Every structure is written in C-alpha cells, then in structure tokens.
Amino acid sequence: MPPFHSLDDLVELVTTELARGDLSAVASALGSAPMPEVAVLLERLPAGDAGVAFRLLPKDEAMTVFERMDAPAQREVVAQLSDADVARVFSELDPDDRVALMDELPAKIAKRLIQDLPADERGGTAIILGYPVGSVGRRMTPDYVHVYPHERVGVALERIRQRGGDAETIYTIPVIDDERHLLGVVSLRELFFADPDDAVETHMATALYAHADDDAEVTARTLVDRGVLAMPIVDRESRLIGLLTSDDAHRMVEAARDEDEAHAGAAEPLRRPYLTTPVFAVVRSRIVWLFVLAVSAILTVSVLELFEATLEQQVALALFIPLLTGIGGNTGSQAATTVTRALAMGEVRPRNAWPVALKELRTGIVLGVTLGAVAFAIATTFYGIGIGTVIGLTLLSVCTISATVGGVMPLVAKSIRVDPAVFSTPFISTFCDATGLIVYFSIAKSVLGI
Known part of the structure; x- marks a missing residue:
C-alpha cells in the first residue's frame, strides 16, 4: 500500500481501495491517519462509502471522529449503520452534539433514540432541547466542572481532577455561588500555578457570558472574536446552565459563513462536498x-x-x-x-x-x-x-x-x-x-x- 502525504492522497487511497473491496487496506489507512483528517475524509466520501469506512474505525477512535463531523455528514453515516450501532453512537455523543444530530434526523427516529438513552443522559439532552432552535442554549454543553469563590485552590483542583473527565472542557472554569449564580471564571492555568491555600476568588476574572435564549451565531462570533476558550451560558436569573466551547463556536461561524456565501451567489448551501452531492x-x-x-x-x-x-x-x-x-x-x-x-x-x-x-x-x-x-x-x-x-x-x-x-x-x-x-x-x-x-x-x- 503506497504511503499518503496529504488529505487528498488519503481520500484518493480510501476511495480506490473501497472500489477494489480491499477493506483491510482501508482500515490500515484510516488507522495511520490523524483523526481530524479522517473526519474530513468521511465528510467527502459518498454516504455509502462513508458508512463502510466508519465501521472500519477502531471503537475508541470512532466516536472522536464522529464528533468532529458536521451534522449533515453525521446523519448520512447514521443512515448506513445498524440500529444497535446507531444507538451506541448516539448514547456516546456529548449532549450538545446529540441535539445537533437530532435536528438532522427524522422526528420518529430522533424520538426513539431519546427514549433509548439512559435516564441521566436523557435528562441532559432534554435540557438543551428545551431551548429554541437557533438559540445558544441549543448548542451549549451541560457537562462542565465548576468551583466556588471561597474554597481553597487545592480543593478546587481536586474537584477538577475528580469530575473533569466528564466535562467537555476544563480550561475555562466557571465560578458560582451556592445558588448557581455565575460570579466569574478562572482558568485552569491560573489555578495550577496558584498557592493551594489561596481562595479561588483571588484568581477569578470577570466572565464573558451569554443568556440561553441569545442567538447562537451572534454568541459564537463574539466568543471567536474575543478569543476565549469557553463562554458560560446562564438562564434569566443568571444561574449557570452550561458552556459554549470554542470548537463548537468555530464550527457555527464556519457554517454561517458558508451559508452566507451561498446566499450571496443566489443558491442554498450544499452542506456536503460538491463532488459527493x-x-x-x-x-x-x-x-x-x-x-x-x-x-x-x-x-x-x-x-x-x-x-x-x-x-x-x-x-x-x-x-x-x-x-x-x-x-x-x-x-x-x-x-x-x-x-x-x-x-x-x-x-x-x-x-x-x-x-x-x-x-x-x-x-x-x-x-x-x-x-x-x-x-x-x-x-x-x-x-x-x-x-x-x-x-x-x-x-x-x-x-x-x-x-x-x-x-x-x-x-x-x-x-x-x-x-x-x-x-x-x-x-x-x-x-x-x-x-x-x-x-x-x-x-x-x-x-x-x-
């Protein structure tokens, strides 16, 4: 199997080997390629080929690749999977990514997948679904780790170590009071280099935040323009309910740009690579x-x-x-x-x-x-x-x-x-x-x- 040196080489190689039916060569190519490139590859392939390639990925890598894909491409891959595989993929997604995929799926399928989720996962997803389509509440993640202003830095770091594995990001940490009102943010870097006996509030910064009903695109552009890693999302009473992460914000801004460019040319965005549309x-x-x-x-x-x-x-x-x-x-x-x-x-x-x-x-x-x-x-x-x-x-x-x-x-x-x-x-x-x-x-x- 010849080596590939670029994404175009990877696409050509996988397409050729799929046409030949050499699945072992495809699996080898996918296994040796960076996961971000594999995600783009699946977006470029026709739906049938993308489904085959996705099933050849190692299970520990498949979800990481899937989460990097655009929602329309995710929908087409899901259409190629068995019911059991779809349920597994859906349950392993982060709640915000799960909701984005649901918006692309037929209502009956989305409802069935929600019903099959474990109770704790269903609750987190339902929170996001409760916000209007197009709002930032629909795109936030409810999986985050928080700290309190009066606790010591050492205690805060211990909580981050214990709960950070389930959070989508730990680099920007919201600071809240006992009623979950947002007070500010603190960076993991700041806590890491601080004296363990310091109070968290001595290292706290003013938070750039948004309300859950705010427009998702406007909020995403604000986050990108300000160069922050995550933005706290609050309800009408200023209680923290989630975070908008920088990777999700960049994806929204890029999608909005593609849509505006298509409209400027008197067309609708294709939402798929041109050659596979x-x-x-x-x-x-x-x-x-x-x-x-x-x-x-x-x-x-x-x-x-x-x-x-x-x-x-x-x-x-x-x-x-x-x-x-x-x-x-x-x-x-x-x-x-x-x-x-x-x-x-x-x-x-x-x-x-x-x-x-x-x-x-x-x-x-x-x-x-x-x-x-x-x-x-x-x-x-x-x-x-x-x-x-x-x-x-x-x-x-x-x-x-x-x-x-x-x-x-x-x-x-x-x-x-x-x-x-x-x-x-x-x-x-x-x-x-x-x-x-x-x-x-x-x-x-x-x-x-x-």
Missing part, C-alpha cells in the same frame, strides 16, 4: 432562487412594455439598460452585504435602521455622482448631451436609491425574523431592476421631451 440536491439548492430571478425578469419586461413608445422614439436608450440595471443591482447588493455582515458581528441592530439609511444614502450619492460624471462624459461624446444627461442623472438616482434600500433591507429582514442573506438578495435584484428602469425612462421623457 447528488445532482438533484444541487438542483434544489438553486431552483428556488432562479424562480425568484425569473419573476424579476418578468417585472423588467413589464416595465419595458410600459415605455415601449419612448424606446421607439429614442432607440439609443436601449443600449444603456444592462449598464443601469447592473450597476443598480450591484450597488444594492454591496450595501446589503456590508450591513448583513455588520448585523452578524453585532455592530448594528434593527433599531439602527435610520442611521444606516442615512449613511447608505450619502454613500449612494457619492457613488452616483462619481459614476454619473464618468458616464455623462462618455455618453455625451458618442450620443449627444441629451443622452449623456439622462445617463448621468439616472446613475445618480439609481445608486442613491439602491444603496439606501440595500442597506435597510437586512435590518427589515432581521426585525421580522427572516435570514437577511436569504431575504435581501432576491428582493434587491427585483427592486433595483424594476425601479431603475422606471427612473431611467421617467428622466428620459423629462429631459428629452419624448
């Missing part, structure tokens, strides 16, 4: 957006029909339609993308709609004046001052309107609980095409007297 899944990810854009095109045609007589009198106007609609759509999309990112980063809120509108209005005017001046000079040179004036004024108007609407739309979407990236793109495309043409021909009729 079925053709019909690719079609489903694109078809809805194409229908929306088709409606936009129909509206554009309707507007053109309204101004058919104007075009007949001044045919040169038709030459600039692609330029004007393209610039209008791109201006709106740029504004929407900027504000959508600002929303995700917590830099703006729906209540900031008016300041955002004013900022984008001024931005649109500057863009419109700049582009309009250039277009006026070029169009005047070839088509006369009348056409040049129409094009210049239209660009000024279109850029101003598109930037303002594009900047406000994500805030409107957020306020009505719709994904800004999903809502803004098709709306702006439709709005800018139809509105831009109406503005264009209205200015043309006024300036040219037709």
Whole structure:
C-alpha cells in the first residue's frame, strides 16, 4: 500500500481501495491517519462509502471522529449503520452534539433514540432541547466542572481532577455561588500555578457570558472574536446552565459563513462536498432562487412594455439598460452585504435602521455622482448631451436609491425574523431592476421631451 502525504492522497487511497473491496487496506489507512483528517475524509466520501469506512474505525477512535463531523455528514453515516450501532453512537455523543444530530434526523427516529438513552443522559439532552432552535442554549454543553469563590485552590483542583473527565472542557472554569449564580471564571492555568491555600476568588476574572435564549451565531462570533476558550451560558436569573466551547463556536461561524456565501451567489448551501452531492440536491439548492430571478425578469419586461413608445422614439436608450440595471443591482447588493455582515458581528441592530439609511444614502450619492460624471462624459461624446444627461442623472438616482434600500433591507429582514442573506438578495435584484428602469425612462421623457 503506497504511503499518503496529504488529505487528498488519503481520500484518493480510501476511495480506490473501497472500489477494489480491499477493506483491510482501508482500515490500515484510516488507522495511520490523524483523526481530524479522517473526519474530513468521511465528510467527502459518498454516504455509502462513508458508512463502510466508519465501521472500519477502531471503537475508541470512532466516536472522536464522529464528533468532529458536521451534522449533515453525521446523519448520512447514521443512515448506513445498524440500529444497535446507531444507538451506541448516539448514547456516546456529548449532549450538545446529540441535539445537533437530532435536528438532522427524522422526528420518529430522533424520538426513539431519546427514549433509548439512559435516564441521566436523557435528562441532559432534554435540557438543551428545551431551548429554541437557533438559540445558544441549543448548542451549549451541560457537562462542565465548576468551583466556588471561597474554597481553597487545592480543593478546587481536586474537584477538577475528580469530575473533569466528564466535562467537555476544563480550561475555562466557571465560578458560582451556592445558588448557581455565575460570579466569574478562572482558568485552569491560573489555578495550577496558584498557592493551594489561596481562595479561588483571588484568581477569578470577570466572565464573558451569554443568556440561553441569545442567538447562537451572534454568541459564537463574539466568543471567536474575543478569543476565549469557553463562554458560560446562564438562564434569566443568571444561574449557570452550561458552556459554549470554542470548537463548537468555530464550527457555527464556519457554517454561517458558508451559508452566507451561498446566499450571496443566489443558491442554498450544499452542506456536503460538491463532488459527493447528488445532482438533484444541487438542483434544489438553486431552483428556488432562479424562480425568484425569473419573476424579476418578468417585472423588467413589464416595465419595458410600459415605455415601449419612448424606446421607439429614442432607440439609443436601449443600449444603456444592462449598464443601469447592473450597476443598480450591484450597488444594492454591496450595501446589503456590508450591513448583513455588520448585523452578524453585532455592530448594528434593527433599531439602527435610520442611521444606516442615512449613511447608505450619502454613500449612494457619492457613488452616483462619481459614476454619473464618468458616464455623462462618455455618453455625451458618442450620443449627444441629451443622452449623456439622462445617463448621468439616472446613475445618480439609481445608486442613491439602491444603496439606501440595500442597506435597510437586512435590518427589515432581521426585525421580522427572516435570514437577511436569504431575504435581501432576491428582493434587491427585483427592486433595483424594476425601479431603475422606471427612473431611467421617467428622466428620459423629462429631459428629452419624448
């Protein structure tokens, strides 16, 4: 068996050996590869091959690999396993990973798996399931170790040694009182180098925390941006109920980024590697957006029909339609993308709609004046001052309107609980095409007297 030196080599090797039916070679390759690479490998393989490869992993490594996989890939692997194997895998997952997988499984299967869990595991999972989908409470782990402010460091370290094996992380340790109210956090490093007789509170730091009902993506971005290893999650009475770990936060941020990139390209995220995604899944990810854009095109045609007589009198106007609609759509999309990112980063809120509108209005005017001046000079040179004036004024108007609407739309979407990236793109495309043409021909009729 030839050695492999990269993830691509591993994928090629495993795919080749699976096609040959040489399972011993596959098991040998998987056993000698780092577990993070094996997790990515299983995500890249077709569902059937991924199921076979997963069953060839040593039992002590299989769960570690499985927990590193994305939930959609986990679902496809689970579909290839026997009921007994599924129950074993499900019971060994951490509660937060278990809930993420449940969100991907059919409701009947998820309910049966929950019922088959041991009572203690079922309780931890039920706590997380009680929070709304999309909230950070749904993504936290209830498995953590805590310390108290007045106990000695030596006592705290002993508790960490005894209970830390069941915790998902021990590097950031919440400090709580007897009623479980969060008081702060302390790092394991700080405790390790402290005097054993010191009180824990002398080494305690202020906690960066979130409430269980807070948006999971916003919380994850905050954790990643601040560079902390874990964030305590509290209920409405500030009682500690779990932790959001950095690895889970990074996965959420990466998934959100992939989704936003897909929406920006007028498609839904595939959630699987491209080459292993079925053709019909690719079609489903694109078809809805194409229908929306088709409606936009129909509206554009309707507007053109309204101004058919104007075009007949001044045919040169038709030459600039692609330029004007393209610039209008791109201006709106740029504004929407900027504000959508600002929303995700917590830099703006729906209540900031008016300041955002004013900022984008001024931005649109500057863009419109700049582009309009250039277009006026070029169009005047070839088509006369009348056409040049129409094009210049239209660009000024279109850029101003598109930037303002594009900047406000994500805030409107957020306020009505719709994904800004999903809502803004098709709306702006439709709005800018139809509105831009109406503005264009209205200015043309006024300036040219037709």
